[in-house]
Amino acid sequence: MTAEIMIKPNPKFTKQFQKGFPLLNKDNVLTDLNDLVEGTILTLTDSKRNFIARGYYGKQNKGLGWLVSWKEQEAIDGAFFDRKLQNAVNQRLHFFYDEDTTAFRVFNSEGDGFGGITLDYFEGYYLIQWYSKGAYSFKEDIISAIKKLPNYKGLYQKKRFSIEGKYVDEDDFVDGDRPSFPLLVKENGVQFAIYLNDGAMVGVFLDQREVRKRIRDEYADGKKVLNTFSYTGAFSVFAALGGAAETTSVDLANRSLSKTIEQFSINGIDYESENIIVEDVFKYFKFAVKKELSFDMVILDPPSFARSKKHTFSASKDYKDLLKEAIAITKKNGVIVASTNCSTFDMKKFKGFIDKAFKETGGSYKLLEEYSLPEDFKTINQYKQGDYLKVVFIKKY
């Protein structure tokens, strides 16, 4: 990384950058960045050419690059990445010592001081996700820093950017040992089957750890639970272990059936006594209404955007309607767990959707509790948008 260019902020944003706002985009930077080589080091200076911060060019869905250092003398080199990663590890030492939870996030992008990468830990195997070619251009220094981390056994990667329009995946293996898959990890004593070598989704979304625990420990006992957009059935497994009378998992993807069976089985639950349904949830809602099915708990955890044969679902446009479908099949005094990872709206707006959904169905409700990202998914105050997760437990009256 030798190229380094000076860039100018849009004066309206100078203060924010000085205070630590990390994201560069076409609105807050005056210099045209578009023709730069990915990974180019950028030095942001004010109108008097005073240093504000240093960053890099890396085009991703969120913007054009990230500021990563507010110290003029600090170079973005091997020692820089060693410091950043060690610092992130030091803030998470209790996770490394926790025998009941052996999967967690080690480094969370701009929350830990370097936007564009995340690093997760699965029983000694690390998984790095690169969100731009620019971030990937630092791979040598970053990988060498990762090899020095605690209990390091091996490294896998997901390239979340395309090369010539394609996502090139070998089997995502980078270095060290290859475990046999599934790799079994634990979360609060519950097993997860992880596949680091099989596409973008590895088997669990680590950011829902607290929500799963809460459902198991406080809500599930004796309850009839519907888990929609269920993927590997993680919420269903926690509900079953918490004493749920019955769980129903609904997901459109064929793979979800075998993955959910596996998830129940490795936790000693007889999957045949649980309902696992491969179907469009919107179709399932209609079926449930027709059959007069109702549930004590309905979990909604849709992707931000999804297209099925009959439906296009966009969380920012359609969440309210999704809630209305759920309200219709939730029992009186039942609980809806409404979750979204959509970063284009905040908790306030999300609660607005909830309120509207209940108003339009003529029902009343109470918000019981809410969750955002857990501590290992570290975020910073200067970039609140980084805290994308919103989960609300709602009681229906």
Ligand code: SAH
């Ligand atoms: N709740 C899951 C994660 C959900 S990931 C967990 O806790 O692990 C989103 C899932 O939604 C994917 O598995 C995808 O197959 C599924 N999906 C997307 N659109 C759907 C639809 N219309 N009906 C059912 N499932 C859908």
